[in-house]
Structures are given as C-alpha cells and as structure tokens.
Amino acid sequence: MQRAPRQTRTRLALFAAPLSAFALAAGGCGGDDDSDTTTAVAGGPDLTAIKQYLTDHSTALAKQAARMRDLGDRYYELAEQSGFDYAALLRDHRAEVGQILDQSKQAYTVANPAYEEMEGIVAGVPRLAQYDVDIDAGADGSDPENAVSFSLELANGETLKQPGNLFFVTETALYGTNPDFLATGVEGDVDGDGKVEFGEGLPDAEIYSAATREFEEQARSLDADAQAFEPTQSDAFTALTVMTPTMSEYFEAWKNSRFVAGEKATEQAFVAASRLQDIADILGGLVLTYEQVEPEIAAENPQQAAQTGQELNDLLAYVEDLRDREAGGQKFTAEQADTLGAEAQRRAEAIAGQLTQAAQQLDIELQEA
C-alpha cells in the first residue's frame, strides 16, 4: 500500500478524532460488553518511515566513523613519527594529540547516539543483527558465544583477536578506561596538568587506528545494507519483539557503570554517556517502529493495539524520566537500579508478549533471532 500524503493523513486524523472519541465514549457506556469495534485498514502498513529513520541514522554513523578514522590515521602518523615512543609523542606533539583526541571524543559522542537510536532496528532484524554484535554489543574472544566476528589487523603485522565491539574498543581507548588499549610506558596525562584525570587516555596508536579503520568499514557497510533494506512487517514485528525485552541487560550495564557504581565500577564502557540515554534512544526507535504497524494491529484487535501503544510509550517515558533525574544530579544506588531495571524488564516483556499475540493474529512471521 502506498502511504497517504501527509496532508491527506492529517485530514484523516482530524476526521478520525471525533469518531474515535465517540467510539471510546460508546465503549465506556457501562455494561460488560467487551466486544471490539474493528476498523478496516486497506492493505499492509507503509514502512517507509522505518527505512528513512534507519538510513538517516546509518548515514550519520558512517559520517562520524569516517571522521574517527581520519583522526585515528592522524594520531597514528604522529605516533609513527615519534617511533611509537609515546613519551616523545606527548613531549613533541602534546597540543596536536590533545586536539585529535578531543575531536575523536566529539565524533564518538555523535556516533554513539546515531547508532543507539537505530539499534532497535539493526539488532532486531536478523539480517542486520551481526552489525550490532560487531559495532555495539559483541563481547571479546573470552566469551566465544557472544564474541564479535572480526579481529584487528594492526599495521605492525600483529593481530588483535576479537577485541570486543567497536564502541567498546574506541570508547575505552579514548577515555582511558581499558589498559589493554592504551599506550604503555607512559602516563596518559594528555593535557599535561600533571595528573591523569578520569576520561583522559592515550590510546595505543596501532590498536586505535586499526579499530577506527574497522569501524569505518563496518559503518559504511551497514549504511549500504540499510540503503538496500526494504523493511517488511515481519522485520518490524521481529525487531519489536526481540529488542523490547532487553531492558534488564541495559539496566545491568547501567548499574555496573560509573554513573551508578562510581569509582567501584566494574564496567569499563559507558563512560561517555549514561546507559540510560542509550536505553531511551533505543526505545525511541522502537516506538517509531511500532507507530508504523499499529494501524494494522488496531484493525484486527483495537484493544491490543491501544494497550501495546500505551505501555510502550509509558516505558519510554519511564526511562526518560530516570535519565532526566540522573542528568539533574540524582544519584541511584545499585539496589535502586536493580529494582528500576526489573520493573522496566517486566513491562518490556509484557509488551513483547502482546506483540507476539498481534503477530499471531495478523499471521506475520517472527523471524529467528
């Protein structure tokens, strides 16, 4: 079905509003009649908004990844000029190194939400999901079942086998939270103020430049696949059912991150931005995805559509509220994070269950994750 032009849709909405109000009011006029009013929707839903959303974000990610790669190359060249003597590098090029790393962090903080906002779709659609493993979610080789698929070929001929996902490698190298990716034999006092503050890191140039090259390649490849991606109803439902009930692991990462655990944090990543921001971003993408299929569900089962729409928006609002509280200075304990995460997970699993029922009613196949 071709999507109605925006003007037409607006008119339809204006026309539908009193009708829906009437329907609601009529539905509420007492009695125990739970019968639904079924509204016909001609053809399948228009999913171009999902593709547009995806490609907007994949292009933005590719752009930032390319920027990170340029900066990574410049950093490598400087290190090479210093014979990979990082003390000499800081001594001779401190200002330039500081500038490169600052710009790299800026690129990272733009790239990360660009990805997180589309993560619900990328990770939720099986034929794109490997990108999520490699870019954002995959573990290192010590966890083979969940490890990334790539290894980094360093310019010196060495191979860094399955180092973990690319956001993890680049973030922990830039922010100095993972010693494995940092220059050795020198304090990472990039700004030269005599102490290494949190967030200051001097990456190992071999590893960092290889990681940014891999990142650029993966982001470009994802963008190309996104451009070729034609979303189906099955994709949309699969993404929603796979990605909505993942709240507990995100909250767990938040709980273990510096934002909750402070200096005792066991999580090396998620230092540039709170994991709550990522969760809100992911849910934002899922809400948009749901909006595209909601009419179809409503035509079959209006109560189901209303329930899922409301609960999904409630969940997003719940996470955004926590994010805003944190941004406003509120600190959370591990127990609070646990309780809040458990509630988010329960709500998310209920939503996934509802969407599974809707898929069944609409005879839409849920793909194997």
Place this chain on the structure above:
Amino acid sequence: MRARNRTPRAPRLAITAAAALAAAAAAFALSAPTARAEAPWQQADEVRNALFDAQTDILLGSGASAAANVRAAATAVSGRLERQLATSSPASLRELREALSAAERAAASGDEVGLAAARGMAIAALRHGAFDVAIAAAAAGESARARGWLLIRDFRQATRFTRPGVDATAALDQLEAGEATAADAVTGIRKDLLDAYQARLVTYVDDASQAGERGFAAAFAENAALAAGYWRILAPEYEAQRDRAARKDADVAFAAMAATAARGDSLRYGRARDSALGALTGFTAAPFTPEEQSRRAHQLTRFLDLVPIEYDHGTDDGRVTIAFEIQESIAFTEGARAAFTDLQSALAERDPEGVQTVLAAFDELDRINADANEGRAVAPLDEVEALHDEASGALDEMFPQEWKDSDTDADFDLVDISLDQMEAAINAGEREQAEQARLSAYAFFEFGPERLLNSLDPSLVAEVEGYVWYGAEGKQGLAELIASDGSGRDIRHTRLALDEALDEAKKTTGEGAEGFTVVTNAALIVFREGLEAILIIAAITASMIGANRRLREPILRGALLALPASAVLFVISVLVLESLSRYGEKLEAIVGLIAIAVLLLVLNWFFHRVYWTEWIAGHRKRGKALAGSARAGVAAGATVAGLYLLGFTSVLREGFETVLFLQALQLEAGIGIVLAGVSLGLVFTAIIGAITFALERKLPYKRMLIVTGVLISLVLVVMVGNTMRVLQGVGWISITPIDVDLPLWMGTWLGVFPTWETIGGQVAAFAFVIGSYFLAEWMRKRSVRRAAEEAAEGNGSPADAIDRTKPPRRLEPDPERETVSR
C-alpha cells in the same frame, strides 16, 4: 514516580490536536459518575502502575504520596474488573483486596519491603483472576470477552529458543472462526497460560533467591510473593495430576517461601524454596498435546542415540582425541534430559521404576561426559554404550507405539543444534570445529528429512544443500564461507536464509503427502533412476554387435539380477534403518566410488573395445587350442563374471538411491501405496527400456557409438562430481572453494560444485576419457602399422591384420544394421 504518556516524536500538530480532541472527548465520556468505564486491562494497568508509583515514591522520593498512590490502586478495582472477578474468580478478588490493604498499611508506615510484597501479591491475584475470567468467558463461547481478559496475562520469558506462547490467542481466533469448540478454546488457553505461569514462577523464584543473596530486601519479598501467587494459579492442575495431600504440602511450602522472604529470613526461605521446587519436580502444568509429547519423545530418542556416537568420535583408547565431539556428547545428553523431563510425569504414571532407570543413566552419562571434558578420566566407550542401551531399553518399554513412529521434526531440531554449534565455533574462531558442526548438520538433514523431502520437493532440497555447501539464491554457501575464512556476518546471513529454507522444508515434510502424491512420487523416483540405469546399460551394450552380441547377455542378466538385489536392500533398509542411517553417507560414498570404478572400466572397455574383442577372441582361440582345458574355462568364466558384475553394479547403484528415497516414502505412507507407485514406475521404465533398446538396434552403428560414448562420459563426469561432494561430506577429502557463483541446477544435474576437488576430479575423469580415446586410437594405428609391416615381410596379408583391429562393420558388416542404415 508515575510514567507519563509520551507524545509522538514527529511534529504532527494536526494529529496531536486531533488526538487531544479525542482524548478530551473520551475523558468526558469516561468521567461519567456511574462507574469506571475502562476496559479491565486498563484498570489492571492502573493498579500495577499506581502501586509501583507508591514504591518508587518511597524508593526515590519522600514517600509522601505513597499512600495516595495505593488508594488510587484500590479505586481502580471497581467497575467491570471488580464485577467480573466477583463472578468468575471471587478468591482472587479477595486476595487482591487483601494485598491492597497490606499495601495501604505498608505505605502508611513507609515500609518499602512490605509494599513490594503487597504489590507482588496484588499482581499475581490480578493475573489469577484474569486467568479464571478468560477461561469462563471462553467456555461460554464469548471470545471477545475472553480476549479482553487475556490482555492482563503474563508471558513466558522470551529467549533465543522460545517465544511467548500464542496458543491462547490462536484458540480464540479459531473459536471466532468456528473452527474450534468452546472446550477446545479452553484447552488452548489453559495450555498457554499454565505454561507461561509455570515458567514465570520458576524465574521469580530465581530472581527472589538472587535478590536475597544480594541483600535487596524489597525485590526479595516482591519476587517471592509473585512466585507464591502464581503457584495458586497452577495448584488446581497440580492437585489433579498428583493428589490433595501433595497440593497441601506444596501450598505450605510456597506460602512459607513468601512469608520468609517478606521477613528477610534467607535461611528459612532457602528451605521453603527447596521444598517448593522439590514439589514441582516432574510436574508440567500445561498439558502437552499428543503431538507435542510424540515430538519430545522423538527428540529424546534421537539425542540419546547420538551420545555414544559423539563420545566414540571424541575418544580413543582412554583419551580424548576431539574435544568438540565430547562437547557434542554433552549437548545431546542435556537435550535428551530436557526432553525426558517434559515427559517424565506421563511416563512416571506408566512405569515409575523405568523413570528412575533413565534418570540414573542420565546422571552417569553426565558424570562420564564431565570427566572427559575436564580431563579427569575417560571412560571406555562400552560403558557409555551400556548406559545408552539401559536408558534406551527402559524408554522403549515405556513409550507408547505412536511415540516410536517416524517423525522428521526431531531431525530438524538436530540440524538446528548443529548449526548453532557451528556459529558458536565461528565466533570462537574455531573454523575446524565449525566445519565439523556444519557436516553434522548436513548429515542430520541428508539422512533424516532429505529423503522424504526429495520425494516431495526436490528443488527445496537443492536450495537447502546450496546454503549448506556452495551457495544458493545469491548467497554464499556455509562450506565455502567456512573454508575461505568468511566473516561471522556472512555466515549469519546464509544461516538465516538456510533457516527459512529449513522451515519451509519442515512444513513440507510435516504436511506429508496424499496417497495419490505418494504413488506419483514413488513412480517418478523409480522412473528417474530407471532411466539412468537404462542409459548406462544401453551405452555399454551399444557396441556389442555382430559376433559380440552374445556378450550382451551376461550384462543384461547382471542388470536384471540387480532388481531383486535392490528389493532385498529395501527390505534390509526397513529392518535396520537406524543402523544404516548411522553409516548412510559413508555407504553412499563407497557405493559411489564403486560405481565410478565400474564406469571407468566401461569407458576403458568402450574405447578399447577392439582389444577387448581381441582378448576374448584370444581366449576363444586359446580355448580351441586348449579345448577342455581348465585354464580356458577359468578365463572365459572370469570374462562372463566381469560382464555380470558390470550390469549388476550399474543398476544396483541406481537401486540404492531408489531404496533410500522410497524408504522415506514408505515411512510416510506405508508399504502398500509405495509399491503401487513402484509398479507404475517400473512399467514406464520397461516401456522406455524397450523403446531404447529397439532404437539402439536401428540407429546407425557409428552414430550410436558416438552418442553413447558422449553419454557415458557425461554420466561419469556427473558421478565423479557428486561422489567427490559426498566424500567431502564425510570429511574424507578437503574443501577448497573456487570463488565463482554457479547456479543450483549445475550441482543438481551436472554434479558441478565450485571447489577445486570436485571440479578437479571431473577434469581428471574427462581427461581420462579423452586420453583413453587417444590411447585407443594410437594403439589401433600401431597395430595396423605392425600388421602392415608383418604383411610386407610376407607373414600374411594386411587384410588379416585389419580384420582384427577395425570395427567389425567395415570388415564384417552386420547385415541387420546395414539394411537399416541404407
């Protein structure tokens, strides 16, 4: 904290305004003082959310609004929610009210733990009530009302292998469509919900235990209360399956679990939990359908049978040789135990002692596997086989016949497990293990569902094989990707496409075939393989004309003898199917090699026909010279035996393939109907055979020689390609991919696969054919030259020499052929 409703992101002002208008109108309508007008699910949401807001207020805020939030929750229990609960589930309404009272007390005193426990009780009571109302509505045929109450349900936690159940929704769809009775719908709903609540109960117990260990008191109390509340949903079914006394004990244990958690008494909680979970051992609340039981039984049998096989592959002489095989043995033991657990209740009713035997065998297998895996000790294979036999024998005694009948779904499960292992190995950078897992997956497919699928939809077989091997539908094959260090992403892409094809295959084999289709397919299989046999025999016998015509007889007799031999093979395969399956691919590889050897012999003979003729003539001459001598008898006998063997193996190879395919159809549809198809196929084959051999007699000799020579060469090249692929399948030769995309039909029809080994073999075979031809030509010319030289020396006329070397048509014209060709 109360979650806000979120407005859509896009700046759709008009839409927003419309929504606001609608909401305002709705709010007006809903604010009517008569009663709460929300649907039950909205009221239930309000109860849950208001209680959580109260909890959050104590957790993160001052707690000042906690009591007001609890009152809001209590107010939501009114209208339709209250009325219908009162009618269909008064006990759960009572529990809900008690929980809300407890919440009110806890909120008033700022008791976070008490409030959490009360919320857990309230949610469980709501779900219990919704369960009862939905069942009552479905029983009354009111599908819309049942559907509305199902919105309050909980779901099984989704994992990689399980999704939330949809049986309840499907049951109501069928009820609405008039495809199911109210009783069927009730069964569907009960099955789905009981499964979900039992699964959830266990996860809540786990969550409670973890929270208790971490000292998170509120979560400890809430999760335990939820588990105890869900127990009350399952309890009637438990009592029905066990007895009243058992239920009473379990009631006490679950109640104690909730109470001790609410008090934060971890020690007593641990005891109560163990007792509660102990009561659930072997209990499955959701009734399995007979089909599901049968499927689990088949999985159990398949998994159990694979344990000694994998153990055998992974160990040798008291040491572990391939660790991966031991891990597979562990995986299959776990799979078998999981399947057994699902059937345990049903089996315990039939034979409690048998159940204990199987459990004891599983425990021992676990121990042996773990010892081998961790390098502690390697038990001899005999011990594993004895345990397998023990468990297998007990199961065989306990299983009803329908659980023992054929089922291809279990094979698909095995394929899935192996492909999962393949991906895990790829992610671990273990390419060799990945390849082994891929080969396992392929073997499970080929000697499981492929046989039947080949009879139902051969193109789907080609697609599946394409994904597993060298590519299909524009995607690279798994064999190719693994061998060429393809990325995990590419492997994932192919896996997804393969999964889709396997799903399709599962549907196709699951639907099975109608009687007419089985007859047709059986006939087609026999006809297809029969044609191949005719082609080969016709090609071999084409040049046996004139004086050599009599040589046809042993070949044709050998070919005819292969027919009853194939029938015997069929009977054997029916009797020892499982044993054959174990060695199936290797058997196919060996038969393929024999067939190639035979064809090479044929070709050699074909091109060197004259020398063979000479050799036979030599025997004849010697026979005359040594009339009656034993030596001549042996030589002639060997020749005849060779020709018998030629005919016999040529046809038996086709018979072997036919048997494999027909075996699958026989399991699907029964022997009678398959025999009908076989008879039909044989009739058509006989007709085509008669026409072929008649044409062979009439076609000009030289043209016939060329055509048959080309055809035999083609058959050889195809057979070499296919056999090399089978040899790769059993891991006897390596796989070195060539980076070209070949269409699937080239593999299916020409045996052309993009690897150096398969194509190299075919090129070698082709080179042999050509070389053989040129060698024959060279030998012929040399012979003529020698004859001419001998003639020139006065030892005879050149014609005498040529008489032995030229094709008979030239010097000994076959009157029959010449007549026709003129």
